[in-house]
Amino acid sequence: MKVYNTLTGQKETFTTLEKNKVKMYVCGPTVYNHIHIGNARPYIIFDTFRRYLEYKGMEVSYVQNFTDVDDRIIQKAQAENVDMKEIADRYIKSILQDADGLNVKRATVHPRVTEEIPEIIEMIQVLIDKNHAYEVEGTVYFDTRSFEGYGHLSKKNQEELEAGARIAVNEKKRHPMDFVLWKPKKEGEPAWASPWGEGRPGWHIECSAMAKKYLGDSIDIHAGGEDLTFPHHENEIAQSEAANGKPFATYWMHNRFLNVDNKKMSKSVGNFFTVKEVAAEFPYEVIRFFMLSAHYRSPINFSRELMESAQSSLDRIKTSVKNMKHFTEHASKDLLTLEEKNQLKEVHTYRRKFEEAMEDDVNTADAISVIFELVKFANTYVQGSSSREFAQILHDEILSLCHILGLLEQSEEDHLEQEIETLIQKREEARKNKDWATSDQIRDQLKSQGILLEDTSAGVRWKRINE
């Protein structure tokens, strides 16, 4: 298997530190909002890679953090006059709900920064003791010049690194490139006691500390979106390798960005969509299929037309699976004919091609094309006169390849329930914003689908009208 490694700029043969075990860390979200459709890309892509590794018999330890202390979370908490934890809990719940909808498996561990402060402080102390970090008036900085490989991942030379670095007026760092490991408490903000006074960690140190705690000093894969390469991942390498004295991650994988209508997604341009907004119009499964239909290292464009086209492609696979099922139920003979036995040889070539695509740097786009070739084969050769066994094998084979990608695993009933939950959430949001028109419209829409909402003190319940 080959994967593209940002560290070396090449596709490399994939080998793990320990036989048949994969240690994988994927940077998680800052929990101050619902996730947007761009965030869904790394979630789905790296989940699919994990699933493939598991399919190949590997045991994957998958860690994804939640950044639950951050300026944006604090600001939101202050604006709503609630605890920071309330904001974090709200959006973690929302994010996990989207992840479930998108059929993204839960990580082995989802650590939260606020629950890992002792480990973070310990790592900062080691960096200070090893002369890789220094304290100035309650702020601890990483001394980038003390780490030789700094800039290696992002392939930036000294000049480029310095071009972007600044020392703000009130900062006391020794070099513009140095970055914060610990910052002192500001009035009214959450803080923890530390050897450098009360304060909270900078952003980058959390991933180094959590990767070490849950996976060890050296890991196989570290992944995230391309924007994280610099400075976040560059800084993670510096922290981890300086503290642990060992190579941090063997493979660094980065997905390219998703654009909307060929433009960078942004709230001010008005082309910003949360996963929930998209899921209110298209099933979550279509979002997953859409993301996988492009290779993760190509940019992907998101638009209504492309989503509609993804939906009809996915429907083609589903229809074929339904047809195969129908043929198994109505076949006039049970066992494979000689001719079918011969045709099956071709069926097996599709799985091999599928695996080749996935093993060529997780090329899900090509893997999906192979599924369509198999669907075409099934639609051509399975007919009313086919044996039950032949129809069954093709039915199972299409589903099995889809399952490796995390597709077509849910029943129609699961989909329906998910849709209802999404609409209820949208209605809750509308009600919070006193947007009664939208709230009523959603209630009516659900009613027309036979779903009755009951607003109780414990939240919204729903039931089927004919129950």
Ligand code: AMP
């Ligand atoms: P953030 O909460 O902004 O740190 O993003 C969480 C994850 O989503 C990171 O891995 C980002 O690199 C990734 N990400 C953010 N925006 C996009 C986008 N437009 N397309 C693809 N990935 C993105």
Ligand code: ZN
């Ligand atoms: Zn990280």
